Amino acid sequence: MKVKQLTEDCIKGILEYISDDKITLYSCLNANRAFCKSVVPILWRNPWINSSIFYDDTIFWKLIGKTILKCLPKESKETFYKKGLRLNSSIIEPPLFNYISYCQSLSDKVIQKLVDNIFDGYNCDLITLNDYKGMIQEEFWNLFLKQSYNIKFLKLPIFKIFEYPGAKRCLSSLSTLECDTFLPSEYFFEIPKYCHSIRRIEISMNFNNYNEGIESLILTQNNFQELKFISHEDKKFKFKNSKTLEFLSRSLKSIEFENRVCLSSQILSSFTNLTELHINLKNFDYCGLYCLKDIIIPQLEVLNLTNAVGVNFDIYSNLISNTQGFLRFIKIETKTHPPTSNIEIYLQTLTTYCPRIEVVPIWLARRQSLDNFENFLFSSNELKIIQIELKEPNDNVYNNREPVLAKPVLELLATRSNPELKKIYLKGKWSFSHTDLQKFFEMWKGRRFLTFHFDNEFYSYYIVKVCEEYYKQGVINGGTINYTSKV
Structure with missing residues (x-):
């Protein structure tokens, strides 16, 4: 057959x-x-993100740079030799594929990194080396802008990119633009002549907190929905054209801040159609955080806070309470655990203002009453994924205490949670016997298949065996137990 x-x-x-x-x-x-x-x-749509697969980042960039050199036209390679640039003879061979034609992501940082690694260890004086690097950079920009048919992401370089042949064609489908506020406004005035469907703009605030060109560009786009600010100093970004704010209030769906919250609460609250808010506070920004207390985002569905600080949980809870019941996804990554009093407020806020929540992190403290946790589970009729982290005491005297019994928490999850709950993550020094876990899985039978993660350095052969048995029975369909054993 x-x-x-x-x-x-x-x-x-x-x-x-x-x-x-x-x-x-x-x-x-x-x-x-x-x-x-x-x-x-x-x-090759975005080959630059694949470096993490390699053990040596330098080797990755050398290999990919060599591949791109092969893609250069024969005339360019001959020019290199005429000007005394001796590269590996293997670049003469044409590549198996027209790799450049597939590329959808381009930035000056990528070009610079490719060139620097190509010349790593190249033996010549500094002036000649810089001349060679400039020549290769020019050839690479020409190559990508001529042969890439469909660039989706562009980091706007410090030259007028549309003066390059082919740029008008390959950038016509641009959907994400990253740019710096220090660039001349005229660089942005050219873009709307050829690009009308930019969906996302990422603004890096360097030196200036206003750029007329960026504001003008936003107003020309037909499908604009996402805005990201990368702030390097303590300044608020300025919108000087009232039409821009009117436009954003209608079109903007997602806003993201990195390092600092660089818009006022009044401006943020004017974005009434916003559904996603992402904040990565790499640097502490109390003023920016404090303004969150006054923000009203009625249709918010996604709240993502990275590098959050535990003592500010009252602010996060206040922000959640200023939504109108549409929140579905909450992700909060903390540098420090919230105080127990703030945990209680947070749980009460979730219970009252998040009836549609599907994904959420929870903190529980030692000796804390589970009443608010139980109320939250009972009211969350659409909950699908929950992460429960045990708050450690701030006093170092208590750091060596025995792990906290997880049995009552598991029983509440099995008896009070939404039947559609499918993933449970327990983080911290929880403990339970294999019989407690067996009882939990027995109660779970008949519900949706469960992915169960238990992050604790304590290893138990019996717990692993229980998990393996209920995996065979189809009660759980995956997870990680005690760091060492995948179910």
Whole structure:
């Protein structure tokens, strides 16, 4: 009997489905010609993010730089030799694919990194080396802007990019633009002539907190929905055109801040259609955080706080209470645990203002009453994923206490939570016997398959065996137990 082979379209569909799994895609490169032909275009959409797969970042950039050198036209390679630039002879060979044509992400930082690694260890004087680097950079920009058919992400460089041949065509489908406020406004005035569907703009605030060109660009886009600010100093970004704020109040769906909250509470509250708020506080920003207390975002669905500080949980709770029941996803990564009093307020706020919550982190303290936790579980009818972290005492005297019994928490999860709950993460020094865990899984039977994660350095052979048994029974479908054993 003949075994039917997968069609090329079927292979492409499968590989597209796993397009975020770069390690698996790399393993498919050597499977056969059909797989390789389908994988290469996916990996080269944004090849720069794949460096994490390699053990040595330098080796990755050297290899990919060498590949791009091969893609240069023959005339460019001949020019290198005429000007005394002696590179590896292997670049003369043409590449197997037109890799550049698949690329959808381009930035001056990437070009610079490629060039620096190509010349790493190259033996010549500094002036000549800089001349060679400038020559390669120019050739790379020409190559990408001529042969990349569909650039989606661009970091706007410090030159007029639309003066390059091919830029008008390959940037016409641009959806994300990253830019700096120090760039001349005229650099932005050119963009709307060729790009009308920019969805996201990422603004890095360097030296200036206003740029007329950026504001003008925003007003010209037909599908603008996302705005990100990367603030390097304690300044508020300025909008001087009232039409811009009117436009953003209608179109803006997502806003993100990195380092500092650089818009006033009044401006933030004017974005009434906002559904996502992302804040990464790499630097402490009390003034920016304090303004969150007064922000009213009625349709907010996603709240993502990174590098949050525990003592500010009253501010986060206040922000949640100023929404109008649409929140579905809350992610809070903390540098320090919240005080017990703030945990109680946070749980009460979730219970009162988040009836549609699906994904949420919870903190519980030692000797804390579980009443508010139980009320939250009972009221959360759409909860699907929950992370429960045990708050450690601030007093170092208590740091060596025995782990806290997880049994009552598990019983509440099994008896009070939404039947659609599918993932549970327990973080901190929790403990339970294998019989407690067995009882929990027995209570869970008949509900949705559960992914169960228990992060604790204490290893128990019996707990692992219980998990393996209920995995076989189909009660749980995956998870991580005690760091060492994957179910």
